[in-house]
Amino acid sequence: MTWEPEIEELRRRQAMAREMGGPDKVRRQHDGGKLTVRERIERLLDPGTFHEVGELAGRATYGEDGELTSFVPANFVMGRGRIDGRPVVVGGDDFTVRGGAADAAIRGKQTMSEQMAHELRIPLVRLVDGTGGGGSVRSLDADRRTYVPFNPGWEHVVENLATVPVVALALGSVAGLGAARVVSSHYSVMVRDTSQVFVAGPPVVARLGEEVDKEGLGGSHIHARNGVVDDVVDTEDEAFARARRVLSYLPSSVHDVPPRGSVADDPERRDDWLVGAIPRDRRKVYKARPIIESLVDQGSFTEIGRMWGRSAITGLARLDGWPVAVLASDPYFYGSGITVDAAEKITRFVDLADTFHLPVVHLVDQPGFVIGTEHETAGTIRAGARALAAIYQAQVPWCSVITRKVFGVGGAAHQNASRLSYRYAWPSGEWGSLPMEGGIEAAFKADLDAAEDRDALLAEITARMDQVRSPFKTAESFLVEEIIDPRDTRPLLVEFVHLAAPLRHPGRTARAMRP
Template sequence: MSWQPELEELATREAMARAMGGPDKVARQHAGGRLTVRERIDALVDPGSFHEVGAIAGRAEYGPDGRLKQLTPSNCVMGRGRVDGRPVVVVGDDFTVRGGSADATIREKPIMAERMAAGLRLPLIRVIEGSGGGGSVKTIETTGRANLPGGIGGEALYQLTGDNLSLVPVVGLGLGSVAGLGAARLAATHFSVMTKETSAMFVAGPPVVNAMGGTPLGKQELGGWEIQTRSGAVDHAVEDEAEAFAAARRFLSYLPASVHEVAPRTACEDDPARAEESWLSAIPRDIRKPYRARPLLESIFDRGSFFEMGRYFGRSVITALARLNGLPVAVIAGDPMFYAGSWTADACAKVIRHVDLADTFHLPVVHMMDCPGFMIGLEAEQRATIRWGVRTMAAINQSRTPWCTVILRNAFGVAGAIHQPAGRFNLRFAWPSARWGSLPLEGGIEAAYRADIDAAEDPAAKLAEIEQRLQLLRSPLRTAEAFWVEEIIDPRRTRALLCEFADQAERLREPGRIGRGMRP
């Protein structure tokens, strides 16, 4: 006698699970321009690589004879797969079953996914659509009691969600309406993505918010991609789900599987000694004239390797991942197109998070410096910019990853002082266009030399004469003369020197957990 009857019942249950919420709900998902969770996982991982865990977990109905009539699967699909040949853990919400809410989930499944990622030291990809929290208002009636958030037995997911940020790369893909705990799981990642037309994220959705009064808001008005990427709650927005999967795969390609490894170095066909004449004139002589930093960055790092994160948040700073002769590095750069590159409170928060990412996963940092200081003015004071500034100082100084700074233009004030970690050896180069000091001369001369200017027969001429004198003294070559800066370089040598830095940094990367955990 074989166990064939049980295997046949198992196959029946698996078929019911693959049917998800049923044909009507699947059709509704497709009509909204969204894939089902199983279609998403198939598109995300390498073909045929997904090994599902807990496929037949759900709520079953039995007939009078005790035999199975119907199985409604849990609205969480999880398991292991491969992305570009590398193993990962994937956990996804099934919106076709009770709209992805906790009413239809088995909480142990997402907890198991988080534990699996930590236990096997594998990257975790969360495919999120729904709330995924403690249930809806209706849950009170169906359970006969109210859920205490984080109550007995419920704290595991909350702790694991935070702890995994210090252990493995975590990616969140918001591919529909994401609220409550779902929003928290999307934000508690190293890299998060939304689809522009079909997703929205909020602590509470429009029905709850609109019930509180005020101007009625739709999903996009309350939590669309423009709001969430500009606020920094989400890192990236794409046109469709295929682009979201591609972004997740690319992000993971720069990182190790866990903090217990280092990121792989890939083959590089781009000449490490490549030099471009355009770099010589990339920085305008007119200090009031901005320049576009991204084309410059894209040309210095390995061709096609520049991968920006958080473009619409803290816009005076650019943060990205890139490669130097195949070695993954974290990039920080000033963007003079916004506030002349001054660090706002948001820019500081952005730098902190990127430095923490680099330190957690042992990525060398390249800082392409152009910062005239912290943002000033009433709004800057209202946003506690100096508090965020000193937090940035702490994050940079606490980092232990190899660091190289190239000063392209401005380095002024306290913000200028934290262009690299203090108290340890770092590489630093400056272009001939670099300028630095406690304060920019512009605006500062009139305050410092007010008495001389007022006493002059021609105040304007006196101001010009003082400015010309100080400009000569401020030459970076004079600073190098006193060895207050190590090297002034020909901009055309930049890539070669950075690739040499990458070679040195590769030997210094040490796997293992850093002394402090990373925060979202």
């Protein structure tokens, strides 16, 4: 006698699980422009590497003879696989089974996916397409009871923010606990027009007297601009590609350091156009992203959160193959001044860099915190002070390149002034407690008010101050360490990352990252 009958039963149950919610529900998923959870996992991972855990979990019905008559699989599929050869954990909602809401097995499987990533010290990818919480009111009717809410396994979700890279892809209508799973990550993506994220959906909101559809309530056009998610793509395949790319810059866990990638660009490359990248006219803006692209390895810059906090640019890149975190200013928005959104974006990004031991390259053009009634009302100074604290608390190697303005408390946030000032300035740099353009009128108000020819005196004082603000004057007093030819910036940054590489220390940071 062998166990062949049981093996046949195993194969039968596995086949039933792989049917998910059945042909009709799968068809509806496809008709809605969405892949099934198993198709998603197949496209995300390296081919043939998925090892499923808990495939047989679900709700079974048995006949009087004890034989299995029907089986509804758990609507959460999880297991291990590989991305670019590296082990990862992936867990995804199956919307074809009760719309991704909880059933008898989802809690244990979701919790195990989080715990597995943490204890094996490997990245986690969440494919979120449903609520993933306690299910609908229909489940309460079936159970004939209610319960005090709790979030099963949430301790692992919180712990993973401090230990392993977590990527969350919102791939459908995501509500409640599912929405919390999306934002409790290091990098999150929505698919335009097919995914929405909200605390509660339109039927629940309608009870408050607000009639709105899913897209109007929680579409990507809302959440890409308020920072709920980091990025928006047009297709699910693009979302998978973004997940793979972002993970390529990060270590498998905080217990490692980011590995060096391939070297495909000249470390000594000097782009001549950089010498004129910053306009001589201080009132003119310029495009910051081409400067970033010129300095890092060609094609390696991956921006994160482009549509929110837009006066700050954040992203991951490589320098001579080494992964780095890039922070820069965008003068097209508020003259690159720090708003509440920009401050929150900077805080979260610096925490990400510090958590995963990424050296920071900061291209600085910072006139300070944005001023005025609107921004005082918004609480800019508190959000800005939090960003300043994040920068001072970060332990990773840090290099600042001053390309233009550095003014006030906000400008002072370009690095931790108590550490070694690994810093360069371009000849276009200017700095101080206040920009000259506004500071002259404030400092010489009495003289200007008393002058017979106010404009002439203002021009005279401005000309005098133009001599004072020369960056060479600052360098003479060693208050800025090096003024460089902009074309030399890339070779110097390459030197920085080679010096920084042995200074990166594996292990947890003192401050765990929060959503």
